Every structure is written in structure tokens, then in C-alpha cells.
Amino acid sequence: xxxxxxxxxxxxxxxxxxxxxxxxxxNTLATKxxxxxxxxxxxxxxxxxxDTLRAAVNTLRSMRTIASRSGELGFIAQGTxxxxxxxxxxxxxx
Amino acid sequence: xxxxxVFLLFVFLSLAIIGRLFYWQILxxxxxxxxxxxxxxxxxxxxxxxxxxxxxxGYPLVQNLPAxxxxxxxxxxxxxxxxVAKKLVPLLASASAEARLTTLLSTPNAVWxxxxxxxxxxxxxxxxxxxxxxxxxxxxxxxxxPEASMAAHLLGFVGADEEGRDKGYYGVEGxxxxxxxxxxxxxxxxxxxxxxxxxxxxxxxxxxxHGRNLSLNIDRAIQFxxxxxxxxxxxxxxxxxxxxxxxxxxxxxxxxxxxxPSFSPTDWQGFSSDRFANPLVAETYxxxxxxxxxxxxxxxxAGVVKPETVCTHCDGSRSIGGFTIRTWxxxxxxxxxxxxxxxxxxxxxxxxxxxxxxxDRLWQAFSSFxxxxxxxxxxxxxxxxxxxxxxxxxxxxxxxxxxxQGVAITPIQMVQGFSVIANGGVLVRxxxxxxxxKRVRRVxxxxxxxxxxQMLVEAVDAGEAKWTRLPGYRIAGKxxxxxxxxxxxxxxxxxxxxxxxxxxxxxxxxxxxxTLKEPSSSPWASETAAPLFFDIAKDLLTYYGVPPEEGR
Numbered sequence: 248x249x250x251x252x253x254x255x256x257x258x259x260x261x262x263x264x265x266x267x268x269x270x271x272x273x274n275t276l277a278t279k280x281x282x283x284x285x286x287x288x289x290x291x292x293x294x295x296x297x298d299t300l301r302a303a304v305n306t307l308r309s310m311r312t313i314a315s316r317s318g319e320l321g322f323i324a325q326g327t328x329x330x331x332x333x334x335x336x337x338x339x340x341x
Numbered sequence: 342x343x344x345x346x347v348f349l350l351f352v353f354l355s356l357a358i359i360g361r362l363f364y365w366q367i368l369x370x371x372x373x374x375x376x377x378x379x380x381x382x383x384x385x386x387x388x389x390x391x392x393x394x395x396x397x398x399g400y401p402l403v404q405n406l407p408a409x410x411x412x413x414x415x416x417x418x419x420x421x422x423x424x425v426a427k428k429l430v431p432l433l434a435s436a437s438a439e440a441r442l443t444t445l446l447s448t449p450n451a452v453w454x455x456x457x458x459x460x461x462x463x464x465x466x467x468x469x470x471x472x473x474x475x476x477x478x479x480x481x482x483x484x485x486x487p488e489a490s491m492a493a494h495l496l497g498f499v500g501a502d503e504e505g506r507d508k509g510y511y512g513v514e515g516x517x518x519x520x521x522x523x524x525x526x527x528x529x530x531x532x533x534x535x536x537x538x539x540x541x542x543x544x545x546x547x548x549x550x551h552g553r554n555l556s557l558n559i560d561r562a563i564q565f566x567x568x569x570x571x572x573x574x575x576x577x578x579x580x581x582x583x584x585x586x587x588x589x590x591x592x593x594x595x596x597x598x599x600x601x602p603s604f605s606p607t608d609w610q611g612f613s614s615d616r617f618a619n620p621l622v623a624e625t626y627x628x629x630x631x632x633x634x635x636x637x638x639x640x641x642x643a644g645v646v647k648p649e650t651v652c653t654h655c656d657g658s659r660s661i662g663g664f665t666i667r668t669w670x671x672x673x674x675x676x677x678x679x680x681x682x683x684x685x686x687x688x689x690x691x692x693x694x695x696x697x698x699x700x701d702r703l704w705q706a707f708s709s710f711x712x713x714x715x716x717x718x719x720x721x722x723x724x725x726x727x728x729x730x731x732x733x734x735x736x737x738x739x740x741x742x743x744x745x746q747g748v749a750i751t752p753i754q755m756v757q758g759f760s761v762i763a764n765g766g767v768l769v770r771x772x773x774x775x776x777x778x779k780r781v782r783r784v785x786x787x788x789x790x791x792x793x794x795q796m797l798v799e800a801v802d803a804g805e806a807k808w809t810r811l812p813g814y815r816i817a818g819k820x821x822x823x824x825x826x827x828x829x830x831x832x833x834x835x836x837x838x839x840x841x842x843x844x845x846x847x848x849x850x851x852x853x854x855x856t857l858k859e860p861s862s863s864p865w866a867s868e869t870a871a872p873l874f875f876d877i878a879k880d881l882l883t884y885y886g887v888p889p890e891e892g893r
Contacts, residue, residue, distance in 0.1 A: 280537040291480070295407040295462060302406055305487035310565040325883060 383532045388480055389523025392552030394496060394513055396561045397596075397775070401487060403496055403514070403606075408459045408483040411468065411476060415451040418475035422446035425473055432467045433457060458505075459483045490605045492564055494619035495598045495720060495773065498606035511617045513773055515721030517555060524550040556775045558594035563587055563851075566880045567597045574873040575601060579861030580838075584621050585877065586756050590763035590843055590852040592778035593771045595718070622716075622723040625749035626856065629823030629866075630669075630686045631841045632745030635758050636694060637683060638793050639706030642785040645697040648796055652677045652690045659689050662737035666692055669822065669865075683800045686820065688744040695743025703742065704731040709784045710758035711768055712750050717779075718771040726750040746823060746831075755841060756854045762797070763817070763843040763852045766790045798846050806840070806871035811879055813889020817849075818842025818874065820866035825859070835859045838866035840874040850885045853877065 306312060365373070394403040418425060426442035438457070445454050458481070460468075465478055484499045497512025509518035526549035530538045567585045575583050587597040600620045604612040618624070640646045656675035659666040668688050674681055682690030695703060707713055707728065715725045727749040729738070741747035753771055761768055765787045770779040785793075797817035801810050806820050821839040824831035839856040843849040853874060860869040 276540045277533065279540045280533065283540050284538055298405065298407055299462065302404060302485050302487060305401055305404065308400075309488045310491070310561055311489055314565070314569075325880070327879075 381531060382529055383538060384527060384529045386479075387526035387528060387547075387549040388482065389525050389549035390482060390551045391484070391499070391507060391523050392521040392554045394521075395554060395556045396559050396564075397557065398561060399556075400561060402492065402557070402559070402561075404485055404487065405482040406485045407462060408481050409462075409465045410458050410479040410481050411456045411460055411465075412479060413446055413451075413454045413456055414475050414477065415446060415448055415454060416475075418446065420473070425475070428471060428473055429456070429468070432471060433460075433464065484606070486606055488561070489607075490603055491561075491568060492559060492598065493603045493606050494600050494617075494621070495559065495595075496606060497721060498609045498617075500609070509721075511722055512619060512720050513555065513557070516719050517553075517774070521552040521555065523552040526550070557773055558589075558596060558775050559598075559773070560596045562884060563881060564597040564599065566884070567877055568599045568601075570873060570877045570880075571599050571601055574857065574869070574876075577862070578857060578869040578873075580857040580859060580869070582620065582858040583873075584752060584856045585853065585873075586621050586752060587851050587853045587877075587881070588756055588760060588771060590760035590849050591769070593757075593760070593769035594775070594778070595771050595773045596851060598773075618722050619720060621752045622718060622720055623751070625724065625727050625751050626837050626839075627746050627749050627823040627826065628755050629745040629821035629837070629839065630688075631755060631759070631819050631821035631839055631854075632748070633683060633686065633691050633743070634762060634793065634797060634819050634841070635706065635710050635712075636691060636698065636703065636743050637679065637796070638762055638785055638789060639702065639710075640694045640698050641679075641792055642789045643698060643702050645702075646679050646694055648679050648792060650679050652679075652682060652687075652693045654693050655682070655687060655690050657689075659692055659740070661692070661740045662735055664737050664740075666740055680796050680799055683796050683819065684804045686800075686805060691743040692740045695739050698743075700731055700734050700739050703739065707748075709768070709782070710761060711781070712748075712754055712758060716751075716753050716757045716771050718753055719773050723753070724751060726754060745821060752854055752856060756852060759841050759843070759854070760852050761785060762790050762793050763849045764790075794846050797842070801842065805865075805867040809867070809872045809875050811875050811882070811889075814844060814878075814882060814887075815846040815890065816842055816844040816875075816878060817846040818871075820871050822864060822866045834864065836864040836866075838864065838870040840866055840870040842874060842878070844878055844882060845887055850887065851881055853881075 390405055393401045393405065396402050413425075415422075422443050425446055426439050429442055430439045442456060445456055448454050456476075460478075468476065486496075493512075495512050497510055497514035497516075499507050499514055500510050502508040507522070509515045509521060514521065526547045527545075528547075529545040531544065532538055567587060571583050571585050574580070582600070582602060584600040585597065586595065586599075588595050598619070598621055602616060604616040609617070637646075641648075655673060655677045657673050658668075666688055669686060672685075673689065674685055674687060677685065677687060677690050679690075679694070681687065682694065698706070712726050713728065715723050717723075734742075738747055757768065757771055761784045766783055766785040766789065768781040768784050770781055772779065794817045797819060798815050801807065801816050801818045804820070806818075810816065819841055821837075821841070823837045823839070824833075825835045825837060826832075827835075837856055837858050838860050839854065841852070841854045843852040855870045855874045855877070857870050857873070863869055
């Protein structure tokens with residue numbers, strides 16, 4: 248009889264605890280939507296920023312930009328390349 | 342009596358309740374269900390991104406930037422439409438839009454009225470800071486071109502279809518529109534009374550499908566080199582238009598493709614639509630003397646001539662069907678060999694070759710070299726040759742076709758056909774997007790290809806353009822100066838000057854065709870297109886690290 252009372256009491260307490268936990272958890276989840284929405288917007292903003300910066304980087308490394316900047320730095324269009332002798336080194340000659 | 346009155350009252354009230362229930366549940370039921378749904382759910386579209394176009398080094402020639410559609414919920418406007426429009430105009434930097442915006446904002450009870458499309462992030466921010474009630478944004482994207490208008494004809498641009506959705510036009514954007522297009526997804530979530538999503542509530546999601554990125558064979562360095570030289574040449578030689586195409590003769594990979602005048606794919610609306618078609622695939626031209634290389638290849642392959650065969654009719658002009666065939670400079674070479682015929686670009690000598698070949702074999706050559714069908718290059722807008730059916734040919738047509746007049750092909754067909762000589766005899770399909778090379782068929786033997794290559798090297802070293810060749814390099818090539826047909830006759834002064842060649846001759850890295858339309862400084866290809874070809878070739882050979890041959 249005593250054992251039965253203990254088990255019954257335990258089950259009642261457990262049920263009440265789990266029920267309360269579920270209510271608290273559901274409430275927390277239900278009210279976190281605002282943070283979720285803000286997180287989604289923030290993630291989108293970061294993605295947009297990434298895309299914009301990537302486009303800016305690509306423009307900076309474009310051929311047009313490189314040619315223009317190199318001209319400003321004093322580089323000139325290539326002339327005729329000077330080719331060094333193509334003779335084999337002495338050790339490799341037959 | 343009172344009981345009866347109360348009973349009738351109950352009946353009346355019951356009928357009234359039933360009637361009201363019928364009204365709300367049956368007649369208005371659907372509307373209320375929709376309203377309840379709208380109160381309970383948020384639905385958001387998930388953008389399916391359009392695929393990027395990447396150069397051979399992985400650099401994005403075309404990529405996407407976030408953009409925004411501005412729309413209004415007219416019911417939520419707190420200011421008159423005219424005032425809202427007046428505030429928006431300076432923010433949108435669009436002076437002519439005020440009347441249009443006022444009309445749109447005046448649409449009664451409209452929930453979603455699109456005001457403008459493809460706004461940048463900066464413009465969106467300015468509009469948000471203006472705190473105009475009733476305006477909202479929808480995410481979309483817009484195309485951006487980090488290399489500006491480089492390869493505009495090749496890439497094409499993105500406009501809108503009849504339903505306002507993004508659609509590719511011309512070039513790669515048009516050809517691969519379906520593969521590049523993304524497909525929208527959606528997310529559906531439960532929301533609370535304040536419109537905030539309920540985490541842990543019911544939701545449905547369909548993920549978006551992003552479009553496929555395409556890797557192109559285009560080499561940015563070669564494309565840039567080609568465009569720079571082409572623009573300088575247009576200015577130097579006073580040409581109306583010009584085009585260059587560079588291709589790997591082994592694989593058909595298109596390494597560069599440029600035409601000018603061009604357009605900006607970002608602001609394509611500001612250009613006339615006749616600029617958009619790529620002249621290299623969409624326009625035909627009479628190739629002139631460059632076609633002599635193909636005719637000679639066919640004649641060598643058929644065995645009707647050898648390099649040392651002597652032309653027995655080359656001592657003067659020829660009269661055929663009431664027309665007189667002359668050389669380009671009225672200089673004649675009696676006993677010219679086939680090597681000389683190409684070297685001196687002798688029209689009379691080519692008529693000799695054409696007559697030995699005959700119409701049937703010449704027609705067969707056109708077919709084998711791909712001139713009677715589209716190349717199948719993967720850009721939108723390719724057309725094919727304009728060559729009259731062979732049963733309509735007269736002897737004069739055979740004669741003129743032998744030196745490249747009276748037949749019209751596209752530049753890409755010319756490059757594809759010429760590549761047969763460069764790669765040892767096989768027709769390959771030109772490819773812009775990187776994929777497995779497509780070898781179409783064997784056209785001539787390796788021996789014929791080698792023989793003709795040697796003849797073309799001789800043509801460069803000792804021909805009319807020898808003053809402009811690159812010392813130290815074996816380059817196989819041919820000039821072409823073709824008169825332009827206008828209203829049934831040929832213009833006396835206007836020409837299309839071209840040069841086609843490959844280098845190094847023995848193991849070519851590239852084949853290239855250069856065309857200049859109506860150069861005013863000189864009509865001759867040897868003085869316009871040939872120098873342009875060699876200027877570009879010099880840079881390409883350096884880029885590929887090909888040293889000159891010693892002693893050459």
C-alpha cells in the first residue's frame with residue numbers, strides 16, 4: 248500500500264512536471280518567432296552584402312581595371328620579347 | 342394565444358439564425374476561410390538564382406546582384422498618391438515617372454501594385470529611410486558584368502518575357518536560358534496575431550532550384566587582347582565594323598569572340614536592337630580569297646592538282662559567260678604552280694583549280710567543310726550560309742566561287758572549315774561552353790592538311806602580306822579582300838577585308854579570323870586585316886610562351 252502510494256505520487260509529480268515543461272517550452276518557441284524573423288532578415292542582409300562585395304572584388308580584378316591601374320603605375324604595353332638562346336647546355340650536348 | 346405567439350417568435354428567430362448561418366458559412370464561407378488562412382499563415386517566395394557565366398579561369402563574366410521590386414499596398418497609404426509619387430521620383434532618380442507612379446498608386450483597394458523593378462540596395466535604403474507608409478519590397482536579383490561590355494555579343498543579356506520574368510536573349514544567355522534559369526521555392530509558416538512566425542508551428546517548404554553555372558572556354562586575357570586590338574584597328578583603318586574570333590582548332594573551344602560596334606549588356610535598352618545579333622554567327626559575308634584555301638584543300642584531296650601542278654590558263658584574264666575574271670592587281674603569272682596561285686592570290690589560277698574540281702566536287706567540298714549547314718555553336722541567333730543550289734549554277738558561278746565571291750557564309754563557318762586544315766583534317770564543332778570536344782567528321786587526309794599548311798606558310802612568308810608577318814614564326818594564313826554586293830552588283834570601292842590563319846603552323850595553338858568592314862584607309866586586306874591579325878598573333882604567341890624559331 249505504501250509502495251503504491253509512492254509510485255502514484257511519483258507519477259503525478261512527473262506528469263505535472265512534464266506538462267509544465269511542455270507549456271514553458273511551447274511558450275518559448277512560440278514567442279521566439281520575432282528573433283527568428285530578425286535572424287532571417289540579418290542572414291539575408293549578410294548574403295546581400297557578400298554578393299555586393301564579391302561583385303566589387305571582381306570588378307577590381309577585371310582585365311580592364313588591371314590594365315588601367317597598371318598604366319597608372321607606369322607599366323607599358325609589352326614590346327617584342329627577348330628570347331634567350333635555346334642551345335642545350337654543354338653537358339647535354341652529344 | 343400567447344403560447345402561439347411565442348411559438349411563432351421562436352420559429353422566426355430560428356429561421357433568422359439559420360439564414361444568417363447560411364449566409365456566413367455557405368455564401369461567405371470561402372472568403373472567410375481565405376481570410377483566416379491569411380491571418381494564420383505567412384508565405385514567402387524563395388528566390389531561385391540564375392546561373393553565372395564563368396570564364397575559363399573561373400572568373401564570373403556574368404554574376405548576380407541582389408535587387409528589389411518596389412510595390413505598394415494602396416490600402417495602407419497614409420498620404421495622397423500624388424504626394425507619394427512626388428517623394429519617390431527623386432529617390433528613384435527617374436524624372437519621367439511621376440505621372441505613371443501617381444496612376445499606379447491611385448488603383449483603388451489594390452493590395453499589390455508593382456511600382457518599379459530591379460532597385461539597388463542603395464536605392465532601397467533611401468526609400469526605407471524616407472518612411473513612406475504603404476511601400477514594401479520583394480527580393481529579386483539583377484545581372485552584373487564585372488568586365489563591363491567585354492564579350493557582349495557572345496554573352497547576350499537578360500531581359501523580361503511577356504510575364505515579366507527574367508529571360509536570356511542572344512548569345513549564351515539566350516541559348517542556355519532554360520539551364521540558367523532558377524525556379525522559385527516557397528516557405529509557408531504559421532504566424533501569431535502580430536504577424537511574427539511561430540517557431541515550432543506547422544510549416545511547409547519547397548526549396549528553390551538554382552540555375553546551373555556555366556563554365557565557358559573564353560580566355561579573358563585573349564578576349565581582352567582581341568578587343569583592344571580590334572578597337573585600335575577600327576580607328577586606325579577607318580573601318581565601319583570589325584570582328585575577330587579565336588578558336589582552338591583541335592577541340593573547337595572558342596577562346597575569344599569580339600565584334601564592334603558592340604553594346605553594354607547592363608544598359609541594353611539604350612542601344613538599337615540591330616546591335617545585339619552577333620555578326621560572327623548571325624551575318625553572312627562573301628569570304629573572298631580566304632575561301633581559296635578550302636577550294637585548294639578540296640582539289641588536293643581529290644587529286645586533281647598537286648602543289649607543283651602548273652596553271653595552263655594563268656597568262657592573262659579569262660572571259661567566262663560574258664564576264665571577265667582578272668587578278669586583284671592585274672598582274673599575271675604564266676606557268677604559276679598551285680603554291681604560286683595561293684602566294685599571289687591569283688583569281689585566274691583559282692578558276693583553273695575550280696574547273697578541274699567541277700561543280701559536283703566543289704559542292705561536295707562545301708558540304709564536307711560544313712558550309713551548307715549551321716555549325717551548331719552554342720550561342721543564340723546562328724544563321725547559315727546563303728549559297729544557291731548547285732543545279733542553278735552556271736560556269737561563271739563556279740568560277741567566282743573558286744575565289745570566294747558569289748557565295749556567302751558566316752565567319753564562324755569559315756573558321757570551322759579552316760580549322761580542318763589546322764588540325765590535320767577533321768571538322769570540329771565550335772563550342773563556347775566548356776564540354777567534351779565534338780569531332781564531326783574527317784574531311785581531308787592528314788597528308789593533304791600538311792601539304793596545304795606548307796603552302797599557306799609560303800603564302801604568308803612571300804605573299805602580299807609578307808611585309809607584316811612575324812619574323813621567327815611559321816604562321817599559315819591567307820588574306821581575303823571581297824567586294825560587297827549591293828543591289829545586284831558589286832560596289833567598286835567598298836570591301837570586307839579579312840585574314841584567316843593559325844599559329845604555330847606545325848602545332849597550332851589557335852586559329853583566328855579577322856574581318857574589317859569597309860576600311861577607308863585602304864580596301865586591301867594585306868594593308869588592314871593582315872596587320873591586325875599579326876598584331877594579335879604576336880601577343881597570343883607571347884601569352885602561350887611560344888618562342889620564335891631560330892634562324893627564321
